[in-house]
Amino acid sequence: MRDTEAESRRLLGNKAWNLLRRRAQGYSVPPFFILDRNFFFRFLGDKQERYAELLRNPSEETGAELRALLESCTFGEEAAEKLRRELQVAMPRAERFAVRSSFILEGEERHSFDGLSECARGAAGR
Numbered sequence: 001m002r003d004t005e006a007e008s009r010r011l012l013g014n015k016a017w018n019l020l021r022r023r024a025q026g027y028s029v030p031p032f033f034i035l036d037r038n039f040f041f042r043f044l045g046d047k048q049e050r051y052a053e054l055l056r057n058p059s060e061e062t063g064a065e066l067r068a069l070l071e072s073c074t075f076g077e078e079a080a081e082k083l084r085r086e087l088q089v090a091m092p093r094a095e096r097f098a099v100r101s102s103f104i105l106e107g108e109e110r111h112s113f114d115g116l117s118e119c120a121r122g123a124a125g126r
Contacts, residue, residue: 011036015100033090033097035083043073 009017016034023029041048047069054062054069075083091097 011038013037031091031094033087042079043075045073047073 012020012034013036016032016036019029019032020034044051050069051066054066087094
């Protein structure tokens with residue numbers, strides 16, 4: 001894999017990168033919107049190191065601690081409004097959509113946090 005491909009994959013995550021690849025190859029892919037790792041790290045703010053630490057040193061409590069950490073993060077109103085505008089441009093007719101999340105740190109594929117991330121179908125774009 002070329003360095004630019006590897007960096008794109010790292011920035012976007014495997015799922016999003018593969019969706020983009022499939023669309024470029026001519027496959028029929030439903031409309032989608034990607035929030036990359038930089039967006040996620042801005043969302044984490046000053047909790048980035050704790051997030052990384054939890055993934056580096058997993059224990060039986062890691063899943064619950066990750067959930068609590070993520071639930072304690074908030075978007076500022078300005079960031080939330082910017083996201084709403086970008087989503088409206090990317091998917092102007094979408095009244096409802098699916099939200100899919102994933103972990104984005106190197107090495108996190110070693111960990112299984114089944115049930116921590118949820119796919120929210122039918123989320124309203126508000």
